[in-house]
Amino acid sequence: MSLPPEAEVPSRSRRTPGWIGLGWVAVLSVVAWHHIPRAHxxxxxxxxxxxxxxxIHGNNGTSTTPGDQDEQYCVQSRTASIDGTRMAxxxxxxxxxxxxxxxxTASWRVDLWRAxxxxxxxxxxxxxxxxxxYHIKDDWTEVSLCGTYYSCVVFDNAVYDGYHxxxxxxxxxxxxxxxxxxDTRARKFINHETGHILGLKDPDYYGHCLNSVMHNDLYSSMGCTDPVWYPTANDKNSVTRIADRANTW
Ligand SMILES: [Zn+2]
Ligand SMILES: [Zn+2]
Structure with missing residues (x-):
């Protein structure tokens, strides 16, 4: 399939007014057009x-209990063909x-806990x-960004922390x-979408490829061929810069 497999955007959902998502679609297209990433x-x-x-900026809690700066996630199968426990x-x-x-990642500021x-x-x-x-379904037409073919990430409940x-x-x-x-392909999608949750972007243009779960062969339509399915040093360094609030470029 030549279509890119996924995409991300802050968006409306059942918890937020629709105008927030629509506004940011427009802004993001401008940002992407002007963005020139550094090599490597x-x-x-x-x-x-x-x-x-x-x-993502903090880390608290203990080795056995998540704190409010840790990342809890839950899983929800919304199809009879996926057993929720097996997928979780x-x-x-x-x-x-x-x-x-x-x-x-980022000295445990990424500290993931399954609900x-x-x-x-x-x-x-x-x-x-x-x-x-994480929600799994056979068709995401109800989430316009995903549609029938794509997995995608949507954000909700914007908060300002004094920095951004x-x-x-x-x-x-x-x-x-x-x-x-x-299988490995499934892990590739899970790790890629999780990279979006942590703040990483997709390739901006054809040939924008590197050793990264965000720029791998899920983007063969953009010329990327690396089959890597896990977060790489590139990916983790980028997330660390976000956690440090040092991602000014
Ligand atoms: Zn932030
Ligand atoms: Zn993506």
Whole structure:
């Protein structure tokens, strides 16, 4: 398929007015057009509003309990073809149990914790304390950015922290077909979408490729051929710059 497999944008969702998302679609297109990334580093959202979850700048909690600066996530299957527990186990393995993972990035300011229940099984007050969610469905036409073919990431609940505006909540909407193999390709999608949750961008233009789970062969339509499925040193360095608030370019 020649279509790019995914995309990301801050957007409307059931929790926020639609005009927020529509406004940022327009702004993002301008930012992307003018952005010229440095060589050998992948790029991030910069400026007064940045697309990442707000907890990325801090680390607290203990080795057994997440703090309010850690990142909790829940998983929700929304298709009969995906067993929710199996998928939650697979996502957890991909994020925190393998040898090449996002967990621990930026001196543990990325500290990922699986919530014990599925997203829909929480009351709204408790669910609001969970930083991000993975939803799996056969078709995401209800999320316009994803549509029928793409997995995508949507942010909600913008907050200003004295430095910039970022988001309290993020959602990774995964297409069933992208992850139902429970294989390396599925991990590639999970790690890529998680990279968006942490603030990384896709290639800006054809040939904008490097050793990165954000610039890999999911973007063959942009000329990228690297099959890497896990977060690389490039990726982790970029997330560290976001956590440091040093991503000014
Ligand atoms: Zn931030
Ligand atoms: Zn992407």
């Amino acid at each position: 580093a992948n790029h991030t959202h910069t400026g007064g509003t940045q697309l990442h979850i707000a907890t 186990n697979f996502i957890e393995e991909t994020l925190v149990k393998l040898s090449t993972i996002w967990d621990g 014990s229940k599925f997203c829909f099984d929480y009351d709204s007050a408790t669910r609001a304390t969970i930083e991000y969610e 505006t970022h988001y309290k909540w993020g959602y990774s909407y995964l297409q069933t077909e992208h992850v139902n193999g429970y």
